[in-house]
Amino acid sequence: MSKIMEPEIIGNPNNLPIIKATSNFSATAVIDGNPYLPGNAEHPGGFPGWKASNVFYRQIRNLQIDVTNVPANSSVQCIHWPTSQATSLQNIVFHMSQASGNQHQGVFVEDGSGGFMSDLTFNGGQNAAFFGNQQFTVRNFTINNANNAINMAWDWGWTFKSMTINNCSVGLNITNISPSEQTVGSATFIDSNINDTPIGVLTSHALDTTFTNSSLVLENVKLSNVRTAVQGVGNTTLLVGTGTSGTKSIEGWAQGHSYTPDGPSSISGSIPAFSRPQALLDGDKYYERSKPQYADQSAEQFTSVRSAGAKGDGVTDDYQALQDHIIRAADTGRIVFIDAGVYKITKTLYIPKESKIVGEAYPVIMSSGSFFANMDSPQPVVQVGQRGEEGCVEWSDTIVATQGAQPGAIAIQWNLVSSEKPSGMWDVHVRIGGFAGSQMQLADCPATPDVATPTGPINKSCVGAHTSMHVTTGVRGLYLENVWLWTADHDLDDATFTNITVYAGRGLNMQAERNVWLVGTSVEHHSLYQYQLANTRAVFMGQVQSETAYYQPNPDASLPFTPSAELLDPQFSSSCNNVTGQCSGWGLRILDSQDIGVYGAACSFPYQEDCQKGILSIEGSQTQNIGIYNLNTVGASSMIDMDGSSVANASDNVNVFTDTIAVFKLQPEPRAAPSNTPSISA
Numbered sequence: 001m002s003k004i005m006e007p008e009i010i011g012n013p014n015n016l017p018i019i020k021a022t023s024n025f026s027a028t029a030v031i032d033g034n035p036y037l038p039g040n041a042e043h044p045g046g047f048p049g050w051k052a053s054n055v056f057y058r059q060i061r062n063l064q065i066d067v068t069n070v071p072a073n074s075s076v077q078c079i080h081w082p083t084s085q086a087t088s089l090q091n092i093v094f095h096m097s098q099a100s101g102n103q104h105q106g107v108f109v110e111d112g113s114g115g116f117m118s119d120l121t122f123n124g125g126q127n128a129a130f131f132g133n134q135q136f137t138v139r140n141f142t143i144n145n146a147n148n149a150i151n152m153a154w155d156w157g158w159t160f161k162s163m164t165i166n167n168c169s170v171g172l173n174i175t176n177i178s179p180s181e182q183t184v185g186s187a188t189f190i191d192s193n194i195n196d197t198p199i200g201v202l203t204s205h206a207l208d209t210t211f212t213n214s215s216l217v218l219e220n221v222k223l224s225n226v227r228t229a230v231q232g233v234g235n236t237t238l239l240v241g242t243g244t245s246g247t248k249s250i251e252g253w254a255q256g257h258s259y260t261p262d263g264p265s266s267i268s269g270s271i272p273a274f275s276r277p278q279a280l281l282d283g284d285k286y287y288e289r290s291k292p293q294y295a296d297q298s299a300e301q302f303t304s305v306r307s308a309g310a311k312g313d314g315v316t317d318d319y320q321a322l323q324d325h326i327i328r329a330a331d332t333g334r335i336v337f338i339d340a341g342v343y344k345i346t347k348t349l350y351i352p353k354e355s356k357i358v359g360e361a362y363p364v365i366m367s368s369g370s371f372f373a374n375m376d377s378p379q380p381v382v383q384v385g386q387r388g389e390e391g392c393v394e395w396s397d398t399i400v401a402t403q404g405a406q407p408g409a410i411a412i413q414w415n416l417v418s419s420e421k422p423s424g425m426w427d428v429h430v431r432i433g434g435f436a437g438s439q440m441q442l443a444d445c446p447a448t449p450d451v452a453t454p455t456g457p458i459n460k461s462c463v464g465a466h467t468s469m470h471v472t473t474g475v476r477g478l479y480l481e482n483v484w485l486w487t488a489d490h491d492l493d494d495a496t497f498t499n500i501t502v503y504a505g506r507g508l509n510m511q512a513e514r515n516v517w518l519v520g521t522s523v524e525h526h527s528l529y530q531y532q533l534a535n536t537r538a539v540f541m542g543q544v545q546s547e548t549a550y551y552q553p554n555p556d557a558s559l560p561f562t563p564s565a566e567l568l569d570p571q572f573s574s575s576c577n578n579v580t581g582q583c584s585g586w587g588l589r590i591l592d593s594q595d596i597g598v599y600g601a602a603c604s605f606p607y608q609e610d611c612q613k614g615i616l617s618i619e620g621s622q623t624q625n626i627g628i629y630n631l632n633t634v635g636a637s638s639m640i641d642m643d644g645s646s647v648a649n650a651s652d653n654v655n656v657f658t659d660t661i662a663v664f665k666l667q668p669e670p671r672a673a674p675s676n677t678p679s680i681s682a
Contacts, residue, residue: 001033001058004050005492006362011062013091013295020066021076029080029108030065033058052082052111052133054490054497057362057399059427061090062293065106068095068124072102082111082133085484085522085545086429089117090291096124098145105130106146110153114545116482116520117141119290127151128168131158134657135602135632137482137520137543139288142166148173149197154183156632156658159520159543159600162288163192171197171226174214175204182206185655186215186256186630186662188542188600191285195224199231200241205255206233207268212655215256215662217629219273219599220284223248230255238268256630256662257653261642264652264661271663274627277538277595279515286540287517289479291396291426294335294358302337302358303329312341312363314437319345322365330355338363338398342437347371351384353391353416359398362429366401366437372409375505375562378466381409384423385416387474392418396426404439407463407505411485413470418477422515426481432464433502434488440464440502442491447499453555458503463560465504468526470567473535475512480521487525489550489606501551503527505561506569514538525549527561529586530603533593534568535622542599544588548615548635550606552584570617584612587633592620598628602658605635614638614646618666626666632658640664 001007009031011017021030028036034055036046065078078094081087089107096104106122109115112133121142122128128146129138132153140162143149149168152158153176165171171194174184182204194200200223205214216230223229224247230239238255242248252273257264280286294301308325310318322343329336330352340361346369351357367381382400384393393416400411411430416423433440445462468485471478487504490497507523507530510516514537522545523530530546533539556576563569568591576583587603590596605612615636618626620643632655633639638646639659650659 001031004055006057008058008361009060009063013062013293016062016064016093018064018066021070023069023071025067025070025076029077030067031060031079033079033081033083048082048111053084053113055083055087055112057086058083059088059090060092061088062092064093064095066095067104068097070104072097072099072104075103077105077108079107081107081109083115084112085114085486086427086482087115088427088482089120091119093121094123094125094128096122098124102126109133114522122146131155135543135545135600137161139519140290143168152176152184152187155185155187156602157186157188157543157600157630160187160189161191161542162285163189165192165194165197167196169198170202171200173202174216175202182213183656184214185632185658186600186660188217188630189221190219190599193222193224194226198227200226200229202231203238203255204233205268207266210654212256212653212660212662215630215655215660216254217662218250218253221250223250254662256660258663259640259648259661260663260665261647263648267663274597275595275625275668276597279538280517280540287422287479288519289422289424291481292356292394294356297335301335303334304337304339305343306339310343312339312343314342314344314366316344317346318343319347319349322349326351326355326357342366344368344403345381348380349382350386351382351393351395353385353389353393355393355395357395357398359396362397362399364399364401366403367406367409368403372402372406375407375466378408378410380413381411382413384412384414387415387472388417389415390417390419392421393423395424395428397428399429399431401431401435401438402464403437405461405463406465409465410467410470411465412468413472414475414478415472417475422477422479422517424479424481425483428483430468430485432468432487432504433462434490434492434500436493440488440500442494442498442500445500445502447501447551449551449554453559458555458560459501462501463503467506467509468504468523469507470509471512471516473511473513476515478512478515479517479519481519483521485523487549489525499550503560506567507531507546509567510534510536510539512536516540518544522546527557527585528563528569528572529589531588532568532586532591533589533596534591535593537594539593539596540599541597541601543601544598545602546587546604548584548587548605548612556583557585558583586617587615589617590619590623590626592622594623595625596627598631600630601628602632603636604633612636614641617641619643624666625668628664629662631661631664634658
């Protein structure tokens with residue numbers, strides 16, 4: 001790929017095209033998502049041409065890649081994919097050598113800060129997948145006849161769901177080098193099957209250390225003919241498998257540090273599985289649903305917004321053309337096709353029930369104007385359903401953005417109730433600032449770390465949004481997959497990706513009644529919080545990733561947004577009083593909510609240590625049945641706070657890159673509110 005952002009390779013889902021390497025193929029990969037540059041003194045073996053943590057908005061789907069003609073002893077990758085948020089691989093089949101000792105790999109990832117993959121099939125290979133990335137979610141892999149089905153080089157946290165591994169030597173290999181040089185932070189492996197594979201999981205976690213490297217959680221994993229379920233250092237058996245034949249189910253098993261909710265306790269053994277709400281399940285697994293591609297629909301079922309008069313030029317007000325077209329399509333059962341472009345709108349764009357909307361090459365719906373300018377009377381840019389409306393919506397491959405000062409803009413407001421089939425958003429992203437046309441780029445919103453704020457003023461031209469996404473009270477049945485809500489910390493169209501300061505108040509405000517799935521989501525750089533779950537229940541989260549605003553604590557989280565009692569905002573004006581240098585927005589805040597399962601979380605302050613006092617807050621007397629697997633934090637002295645008091649210190653849970661807690665559980669019964677619980681709303 002010769003473009004850092006927004007390239008797409010999409011085949012026919014009804015007849016997957018085959019890309020087949022010849023016997024004399026000598027390149028690194030059949031598809032190279034980040035070609036290497038020649039080596040230097042620091043990187044003698046070469047290095048990726050683009051910094052992987054800046055590689056966003058790209059996808060490949062509906063292909064077959066065949067390297068079976070390449071000699072088995074030749075090193076080759078089908079896809080080289082060091083990427084970050086808003087990237088995906090979907091519905092790809094990899095064909096590799098099945099000879100003993102072959103050097104073929106399906107997907108090779110050695111760097112990056114996030115991403116998502118699903119519906120991949122691997123046949124053969126030394127490593128079907130070789131992974132190294134900060135945090136990632138992968139789902140629905142089938143891996144046949146590889147040596148290592150999944151080989152991990154390093155990570156903060158990976159979530160593996162719905163893996164089917166057949167006839168491999170090792171299912172999941174997280175040994176890396178040795179216990180003293182372990183660079184794999186954590187892995188969460190759930191709802192999966194391993195068959196005819198001698199070793200299910202291979203780990204080098206050291207049981208006699210205070211470090212949390214190689215934290216591992218297994219839940220609802222079924223084995224068939226797997227001799228050793230988990231094998232440790234020196235070929236020790238940590239969890240017996242089936243022996244030479246038979247079946248076994250792993251309800252729950254973990255290694256690392258545990259808080260239930262007191263801790264830390266070092267564990268390496270069986271654990272009770274989380275109490276899963278039945279409404280979140282499909283059989284005994286968490287519900288999942290791949291991005292619809294409408295492969296069974298004829299071309300006539302799609303209707304282009306350009307054909308309806310929308311311009312998509314970033315200048316014309318396309319509100320009326322889009323609105324009329326979306327309503328007409330929903331009424332007639334057709335699928336809205338948003339052609340590539342930037343569609344400026346000056347009023348709320350309403351998406352009614354039974355809408356199906358798909359974008360071409362990430363089209364941008366961009367708010368502009370005074371309608372979204374009042375922080376005290378916020379308005380949605382895109383509104384999915386009206387309060388009380390029931391039905392289903394499918395929406396994919398679109399970016400929602402704002403232009404200039406929009407302090408009253410709620411990028412996405414979700415009101416729709418889906419009592420039967422859940423509604424869904426796939427590859428729908430919010431982007432506040434940092435791109436051409438946003439009027440919030442380097443020249444407009446430069447970072448000023450050396451200017452104290454206050455006393456220096458907030459640049460009001462750079463207050464880009466009130467909220468990225470609000471799921472309102474009463475909502476039921478919402479599935480989000482590979483969704484990135486991003487307030488820009490740097491200018492994507494600047495050659496050196498220079499840091500900027502753009503303000504957006506709230507990330508994902510989840511006030512749904514119940515039944516929500518967050519699969520491979522990321523929320524970054526909002527002032528008050530990244531994720532907030534308030535008065536909700538029955539929520540699946542995995543892997544969730546957040547990052548604190550780069551500019552904080554200058555200003556701190558109390559500026560520039562006024563907390564709202566209706567929105568149950570955290571109250572920072574009192575908690576930040578007389579606090580120096582550590583008062584930043586929450587990565588994840590859970591308030592009076594129940595039945596929340598977090599299957600992998602990475603909450604970080606950007607690459608700094610002890611710059612944030614707390615990063616994950618659990619509050620309220622009605623909060624109960626909370627489970628978190630493999631919580632990874634960076635830059636926060638307290639990993640978990642409950643009702644204003646720290647219950648887990650980072651210094652007790654040091655990992656190689658992060659601080660890690662393998663298992664955190666809060667009892668299912670409601671708790672008494674402590675007398676000193678701080679005020680949480682204005």
